[in-house]
Amino acid sequence: MKGIIGKKIGMTSIFEANGKQTAVTIIEAGPNVVTQVKTPEVDGYNAIQVAFGEKKEKNTTKAELNHFAKANTSPKRFVREFRNPDVQKALGESITVDIFTEGEKIDVVGTSKGKGFQGVVKRHGFSGVGEATHGQHDRSRAPGSVGGSSYPSRVFKGMRMAGQTGNERVKVKGLKVVKVFPEKNYILVSGSVPGHIGSTVLILK
Structure with missing residues (x-):
């Protein structure tokens, strides 16, 4: 499984050449830093741990600081793990929005808006x-x-x-990647994804 951590920017719509309008969600996907590589010999399974979002050093524990230092990166706010990655990444490598191609189907996981x-x-x-x-x-x-x-x-x-x-983990399956902007780390996904603007989402493929 391949994936990336991103941040929901908002929604807009784009128009195709034939005039068809498509509602899309803009997600800032990465860049993510590989902070740990897990192997069957050491951990019992294959996985990579990635981190996203800057975090102040004063709000980071010593254990976390040492963990991120091994990957030669600054403290990060969100850390997630992806099992059985399609491509093995080395410690400290970056994962960007380039892993997605226009037209492919993805799943998006997020926390829905709380409604009390x-x-x-x-x-x-x-x-x-x-x-x-x-x-x-x-x-x-x-x-x-x-x-x-x-x-x-x-x-x-x-x-x-x-x-x-509300305020629950929601997984939306089969969304289409409409457009990818590698220079801005943006990915445009058809339809809506769970969560408020600025919330963290997981994009899986």
């Missing part, structure tokens, strides 16, 4: 109780009945109810 405590209409798409006559007071967004009577005499686990919404 939400009701069943927003959280699960319920339509509400509906009828507003015959004593239905303030029931238009209510969940309705949630449990039985004497049997089962409880609410089943997993019942769709109100609660914390």
